[in-house]
Amino acid sequence: MSKSKPILTSSLGRKLVMSLTGLFLCSFLVIHLIGNFQLFANDEGYAFNNYAYFMTHFAPIKVVSYLLYASIVIHAVYALILTIQNKKARPVQYNQYDGKSNSAWNSRNMGILGTVLLVFIATHMQNFWWKYHNDQVPYIEYTKDLNTGTITSRELSASEFTDYLVTTDNGQEVTKARDLYKQVDFTFQNVGLVILYVVAMFALAFHLIHGFQSAFQTVGFNHRRYIGIIRFIGVWVFGVLIPIGFAAMPLYFYFIK
Amino acid sequence: MSGQMNLTLKVWRQKKENQKGQFVTYKANNISDDMSFLEMLDVVNEEITRKGEDPIYFDHDCREGICGMCSLVINGRPHGPKYGTTTCQLHMRSFHDGQTIVIEPWRAAAFPVLKDLAVDRTAFDRIQQAGGYVNVNTGGVPDANTIPIPKRIADEAFESATCIGCGACVAACKNASAMLFVSAKVSQFALLPQGQTERYERAQAMVDQMDAEGFGNCTNTGACEAECPVGIKLTNIARLNREYFTAKLFRQEDIHN
Missing domain, CATH: 3.10.20.30 (Beta-grasp domain)
Known part of the structure; x- marks a missing residue:
């Protein structure tokens, strides 16, 4: 008698890991996009900077963020393991291989698209996450009139800033915060980064047009009644709306702000 | 002429x-x-x-x-x-x-x-031998059609059973994955009452053998379905995934040698 191999050493088990981490990353994209839409608010970054503080200091969000970092790493590592196995499975290549007549380009090049995204994620985290966590962003003070709702702001020097602080006095709410909004504005004046961000969103679109529905297929969910809606969400939400929403941010700061 | x-x-x-x-x-x-x-x-x-x-x-x-x-x-x-x-x-x-x-x-x-254009496809035979069978009792010949099977289930099982084991799915797949073949063989038994006895052992044993033979991992490109001469559907692969994960995560059992 022999026992079946442990699930994580099997091809299907590893693909399950790819599928679940991938879907988790998809769910993150939705939250990330909705939150970042505050960049378009015409309030000198008041909403966005408060949101940035909340997202980096609220304990449950922090737990989820570590899950997220782990998911990115696991998704990439497992992709590498599976790709190496796949290369080994065909040691002699075809002289002619007509892939386009039986499958979509993006479905055959998920690794290339994923590598572009990995480079993008590293750059993106250096641009904002690293700078925010290492005190390399400017500081700002907002004064909000609680009766009229008008917001005025002034830049703070490093010596004037101690920590994120909200005080209310005499109908005036004063907020001192790290100005990630300004950092975003500053970063997206760099045309090279704007191009990288937009190209990466194209890669994201093609990665998810295949990846979203592929993840459902891998967990075994391919039901005639629901596959249509899954494909629709994969293409139109994750392949079109979300990448356009993200790409709009660097373009907005470069061309309009 | x-x-x-x-x-x-x-x-x-x-x-x-x-x-x-x-x-x-x-x-x-x-x-x-x-x-x-x-x-x-x-x-x-x-x-x-x-x-x-x-x-x-x-x-x-x-x-x-x-x-x-x-x-x-x-x-x-x-x-x-x-x-x-x-x-x-x-x-x-x-x-x-x-x-x-x-x-x-x-x-x-x-x-x-x-030699030349002929390849050794006994890997498929070994996958079949690992679990692509049903046990039957000895004794008198049972009456045909004594076990009621819904027409749609019977049709679906027949669709899966049309796989001729030619290996075009492996040849077409960019990863040389045998998932379409294995899924067709698992499906035809998983759907029918006669295949229930070994149902979950079968999925595990056949996937283990598939991995051991050195086939690649499925990335859901759909090339196999497009090139299959008898039209085996990708829904079989989703079914194999369900069978395997159900077996592994909920019905772990030893496999007969």
């Missing part, structure tokens, strides 16, 4: 397993467009034999599209340029006069080349 055509063939020639092979160019003259692809190769082989050379070795048997013995990657596509057909059912009218046709064997680590 059918047309005659002259073709140039680039054929993979390899003396035996583990030896280096190379492409050799042959002329195929006065080919009728009513011939099947294999008949065309027969004509070329007669010419080669007359010259006293070793004829091109290729697999074939029934020449009716039902045995799954013929193979060949023709101009980068398993079973040639038509969908839903085997090489023996491919006719020369699918080509045109003066065309160059590149003919290669299935390429996969699990399908080593035996």
